[in-house]
Amino acid sequence: MPVEIRLDGKVALITGGGRGIGKAIARSFAEAGAHCAIASRKAEALEEAARELAGLPGRILPVPCHVGRPEELEKLADSVQRQLGPVDILINNAATNIQLGPILEGTDAQFAKMMEINVLGPLRLSRLVAPAMVQRRSGSIINIASISGLRPQHHGSFYSMTKAALLMLTRSLAEELGPCGVRVNAIAPGLVQTDFSSYLWQNQVIRDRYLATQMLSQLAAPAQIAPAALFLASDQASFITGHILVVDGGATAH
Numbered sequence: 001m002p003v004e005i006r007l008d009g010k011v012a013l014i015t016g017g018g019r020g021i022g023k024a025i026a027r028s029f030a031e032a033g034a035h036c037a038i039a040s041r042k043a044e045a046l047e048e049a050a051r052e053l054a055g056l057p058g059r060i061l062p063v064p065c066h067v068g069r070p071e072e073l074e075k076l077a078d079s080v081q082r083q084l085g086p087v088d089i090l091i092n093n094a095a096t097n098i099q100l101g102p103i104l105e106g107t108d109a110q111f112a113k114m115m116e117i118n119v120l121g122p123l124r125l126s127r128l129v130a131p132a133m134v135q136r137r138s139g140s141i142i143n144i145a146s147i148s149g150l151r152p153q154h155h156g157s158f159y160s161m162t163k164a165a166l167l168m169l170t171r172s173l174a175e176e177l178g179p180c181g182v183r184v185n186a187i188a189p190g191l192v193q194t195d196f197s198s199y200l201w202q203n204q205v206i207r208d209r210y211l212a213t214q215m216l217s218q219l220a221a222p223a224q225i226a227p228a229a230l231f232l233a234s235d236q237a238s239f240i241t242g243h244i245l246v247v248d249g250g251a252t253a254h
């Protein structure tokens with residue numbers, strides 16, 4: 001008998017929810033009945049995604065926010081609480097990769113900006129929503145990391161370093177919040193066909209080299225990452241915390 005995963009009436013906050021993996025997660029959560037706030041910098045893109053996802057059982061609330069700006073994160077948390085209620089599920093998904101090249105050529109400013117968005121953003125947002133989860137002794141935080149946080153990404157070292165930090169944030173927070181009934185997990189996708197990684201998968205040489213490392217010879221679509229988030233967010237994963245769920249077609253299993 002198939003187990004249907006439902007999130008009826010739950011409130012989810014998904015950063016970077018306007019496109020790519022974040023939008024696929026928002027779609028699967030709203031299909032499962034969760035009300036989803038989707039947050040990113042561009043209001044227009046969010047409105048368009050909200051229109052596309054309208055009509056599903058869960059409501060979609062677009063909220064513009066730059067995750068690298070603490071005051072905008074505060075406004076985001078307030079606005080979601082006021083309009084949808086307390087957050088049950090936080091998906092820290094927005095990220096940036098502005099340093100492509102040898103590690104010794106990366107600048108302090110690039111490193112600081114990437115840490116601010118990829119690591120401090122998730123930490124700050126967790127600080128804003130986790131206390132209410134602790135009070136209710138219920139909640140799920142899911143950080144979208146990357147297999148680049150598990151092994152170095154060639155000429156993407158700062159990105160790898162921020163994702164490795166995000167994985168340790170996940171485990172550290174899981175350890176502290178577990179006794180309070182809040183679960184914290186991470187998903188580590190391999191290469192997924194989105195705007196973010198188009199410089200990799202649109203390049204035939206890189207794409208073929210990457211595919212050769214995978215056990216499944218296809219590139220992932222965002223919709224193939226979303227079910228991992230749906231599962232981790234649900235009651236079916238009630239005994240899973242501090243976990244890194246790798247979704248990479250076997251790329252790191254060798």
Ligand SMILES: NC(=O)c1ccc[n+]([C@@H]2O[C@H](COP(=O)([O-])OP(=O)(O)OC[C@H]3O[C@@H](n4cnc5c(N)ncnc54)[C@H](OP(=O)(O)O)[C@@H]3O)[C@@H](O)[C@H]2O)c1
Pocket residue numbers: 015016017018019020021022039040041042043045065066067068092093094095096117144145146147188189190191192193194195196197
């Ligand atoms: N694609 C891959 O191959 C891959 C592999 C492993 C892990 N990941 C991870 O998956 C996550 C989602 O990436 P994706 O591939 O879905 O990328 P994407 O399609 O480019 O989407 C990124 C989303 O993040 C938002 N965003 C970017 N900077 C932001 C900021 N400063 N503040 C708020 N929102 C911001 C973007 O919207 P705005 O432009 O409107 O802000 C967009 O909605 C990231 O954490 C990425 O590291 C991706």
